[in-house]
Amino acid sequence: MGKQMVMSVMSKDRPGIVADITGTIYQLQGDLADLNQSVLCDYFTMILIATFDDSVTPEDVVAAFSHIPSETRLEVVVKEMKIPMEIAKAKRSPETYILTAQGKNKSGLVHRISLFCYQHGINILDLATTLNGDQYTMILQLDFSAVESVDDIRTSLTSSAEDAGLSVVLQHEDIFKATSEITLF
Amino acid sequence: MLRSDHILATVEMIQKENLDVRAVTMGINLLDCRGGGVSETCRRVEDKIGTAAARFVETCNKVSQKYGIPVVNKRISVTPIAFVGAGFDRHGFVELALALDRAATAAGVDILGGFSAQVEKGMTATDREYIASIPEALARTTKLCASINIASSQKGINMDALALIGQTVKDLAEFTREQSGFGAAKFVVFCNQPGDNPFMAGAIHGLEEADLVLNVGVSGPGVIARALDRLIHTRGRENLGLDDIAEEIKQTTFRVTRCGELIGRKVSEEMGIEFGVVDLSLAPTPTVGDSVGEILEILGVDVVGAPGSTAILAMLNDAVKKGGIFASKAVGGLSGAFIPVMEDEILAAAVGSGALCLEKLEAMTCVCSVGLDMIPIPGSVDADTISAIIADEMALGMINNKTTAVRLIPVPGKEAGEVVSFGGLFGASPIMPVRNVGKSSRFIAWGGRIPAPIHSFKN
Numbered sequence: 025m026g027k028q029m030v031m032s033v034m035s036k037d038r039p040g041i042v043a044d045i046t047g048t049i050y051q052l053q054g055d056l057a058d059l060n061q062s063v064l065c066d067y068f069t070m071i072l073i074a075t076f077d078d079s080v081t082p083e084d085v086v087a088a089f090s091h092i093p094s095e096t097r098l099e100v101v102v103k104e105m106k107i108p109m110e111i112a113k114a115k116r117s118p119e120t121y122i123l124t125a126q127g128k129n130k131s132g133l134v135h136r137i138s139l140f141c142y143q144h145g146i147n148i149l150d151l152a153t154t155l156n157g158d159q160y161t162m163i164l165q166l167d168f169s170a171v172e173s174v175d176d177i178r179t180s181l182t183s184s185a186e187d188a189g190l191s192v193v194l195q196h197e198d199i200f201k202a203t204s205e206i207t208l209f
Numbered sequence: 210m211l212r213s214d215h216i217l218a219t220v221e222m223i224q225k226e227n228l229d230v231r232a233v234t235m236g237i238n239l240l241d242c243r244g245g246g247v248s249e250t251c252r253r254v255e256d257k258i259g260t261a262a263a264r265f266v267e268t269c270n271k272v273s274q275k276y277g278i279p280v281v282n283k284r285i286s287v288t289p290i291a292f293v294g295a296g297f298d299r300h301g302f303v304e305l306a307l308a309l310d311r312a313a314t315a316a317g318v319d320i321l322g323g324f325s326a327q328v329e330k331g332m333t334a335t336d337r338e339y340i341a342s343i344p345e346a347l348a349r350t351t352k353l354c355a356s357i358n359i360a361s362s363q364k365g366i367n368m369d370a371l372a373l374i375g376q377t378v379k380d381l382a383e384f385t386r387e388q389s390g391f392g393a394a395k396f397v398v399f400c401n402q403p404g405d406n407p408f409m410a411g412a413i414h415g416l417e418e419a420d421l422v423l424n425v426g427v428s429g430p431g432v433i434a435r436a437l438d439r440l441i442h443t444r445g446r447e448n449l450g451l452d453d454i455a456e457e458i459k460q461t462t463f464r465v466t467r468c469g470e471l472i473g474r475k476v477s478e479e480m481g482i483e484f485g486v487v488d489l490s491l492a493p494t495p496t497v498g499d500s501v502g503e504i505l506e507i508l509g510v511d512v513v514g515a516p517g518s519t520a521i522l523a524m525l526n527d528a529v530k531k532g533g534i535f536a537s538k539a540v541g542g543l544s545g546a547f548i549p550v551m552e553d554e555i556l557a558a559a560v561g562s563g564a565l566c567l568e569k570l571e572a573m574t575c576v577c578s579v580g581l582d583m584i585p586i587p588g589s590v591d592a593d594t595i596s597a598i599i600a601d602e603m604a605l606g607m608i609n610n611k612t613t614a615v616r617l618i619p620v621p622g623k624e625a626g627e628v629v630s631f632g633g634l635f636g637a638s639p640i641m642p643v644r645n646v647g648k649s650s651r652f653i654a655w656g657g658r659i660p661a662p663i664h665s666f667k668n
Contacts, residue, residue, distance in 0.1 A: 124216060
């Protein structure tokens with residue numbers, strides 16, 4: 025079934041960078057699976073998974089990527105996946121909660137929330153934050169499969185966040201799907 | 210994939226706008242509970258409700274906790290009781306009422322509806338006994354609600370029943386004199402009563418329904434009001450037209466309805482009961498900021514009752530239906546805006562200032578849900594006048610093919626302008642003056658029926 029690799033790329037953004045990266049993988053006869061990219065303040069980052077022939081090594085992929093032109097050097101990390109993607113995906117919890125935290129910006133806010141999650145056995149699946157004026161907003165997608173009482177988490181989270189001047193809302197992911205997507209049940 | 214702005218819009222709705230599910234109502238068929246006599250029937254009724262609703266409140270609480278959205282009321286509706294107690298006399302119906310009250314208490318629900326009858330065309334001897342039992346039945350119970358359907362677009366208005374009902378409302382208030390006539394707040398008279406409405410006091414489990422069914426009432430006038438405030442604040446009043454306002458109401462209703470449907474379907478899944486409908490009504494509560502009247506004021510009348518109130522309400526009602534119907538797989542019940550005076554702080558204030566009169570309310574009920582709801586009137590108003598007010602409202606429903614209802618409270622010993630308060634969800638209001646009292650008796654004395662209206666040539 026070939027070799028699954030996970031690749032991470034970071035560079036200054038420019039038009040054509042996605043075409044160059046995926047073109048390189050195509051030339052190595054790789055088959056793309058999941059891909060996620062984001063641009064933050066003109067910097068481009070991408071994480072992607074692809075399957076290659078057994079003969080292709082992570083070093084070959086890094087070497088092929090090095091030919092892609094970039095204003096900054098293209099930072100590339102490639103790892104061979106130890107657990108097949110299908111199994112890693114199947115592990116994903118159905119108990120996904122969305123946490124939003126908003127408050128006046130100061131340093132240590134993300135650390136405080138992420139430390140809270142760690143201390144309560146909650147894995148962060150996705151995290152996005154924005155700074156708008158002096159208002160800081162965090163949106164986290166959390167895996168609650170190891171959580172016994174959502175109510176207890178909500179209570180201690182609220183008091184911990186209040187100390188930091190953050191107002192938090194914790195809701196099941198289904199609520200957001202229900203209010204934002206057309207097809208549902 | 211969920212987008213940040215969508216997430217934040219939903220968070221706003223939950224955090225700042227007090228989004229809730231107003232009612233989850235479990236419908237229970239009682240037709241199979243009929244025993245040889247009154248006591249055996251009562252026992253079977255209690256058993257069936259006890260078994261069917263054993264895990265109901267617990268399940269609602271569990272789902273509500275999981276999703277972080279409160280379910281304000283857990284309710285039961287049953288088969289209209291006049292069918293269950295066919296052949297019983299008034300004392301038998303009072304016993305049935307007490308049994309239903311015990312069952313509701315045991316199940317831990319807030320309220321139970323369905324002490325009801327359907328007499329839109331004619332009354333049986335049982336129906337007359339049932340009507341005679343209403344004042345005592347409601348005075349001696351705490352969780353029971355009663356309703357009666359006395360008119361429909363297909364059958365016309367049963368004026369014999371209507372004549373009895375005016376007196377029943379008076380007697381109900383008199384039986385609960387110590388509580389300012391509160392008994393009358395638990396009794397509602399309908400034209401075109403739906404069999405799947407989860408809202409009280411008019412919830413029944415219609416004869417057309419399955420054995421057990423779960424209906425959900427979503428509400429949220431507060432959510433709509435805050436969404437409109439925000440829209441006007443961010444875009445500026447001068448840059449908006451009423452079509453933009455209608456669109457905002459529609460989209461907000463969509464989101465509110467989706468949450469209600471999600472909660473309802475999860476409860477029904479957990480309990481293994483069929484999911485019925487979402488009723489997407491705007492039902493106000495006496496809480497500050499949860500008022501339909503406030504929405505009318507935001508949309509441009511300085512006081513509810515001023516010219517323009519009916520037009521705004523028509524637009525609001527329609528936009529709510531459009532948003533909700535697209536959001537839900539199955540919409541039913543009443544689905545529209547309610548204007549219950551005592552339960553809506555802004556409407557009650559408009560009554561107090563004299564801006565909102567009975568006739569304007571009647572006009573407003575032509576374009577929204579339900580009808581003359583939770584209106585305290587002077588205790589001195591006679592039974593025939595009450596019957597005639599009900600007749601007018603029934604005629605609106607009959608001709609316009611819509612549900613209308615009347616819940617008037619003739620407050621014993623009090624006159625117009627004095628304040629009456631029932632507390633909790635039932636609210637408070639100054640007593641509304643009634644004009645032309647005592648001038649409709651010759652009309653009510655006719656009895657018989659107002660024939661069903663023609664269903665074509667509609668102009």
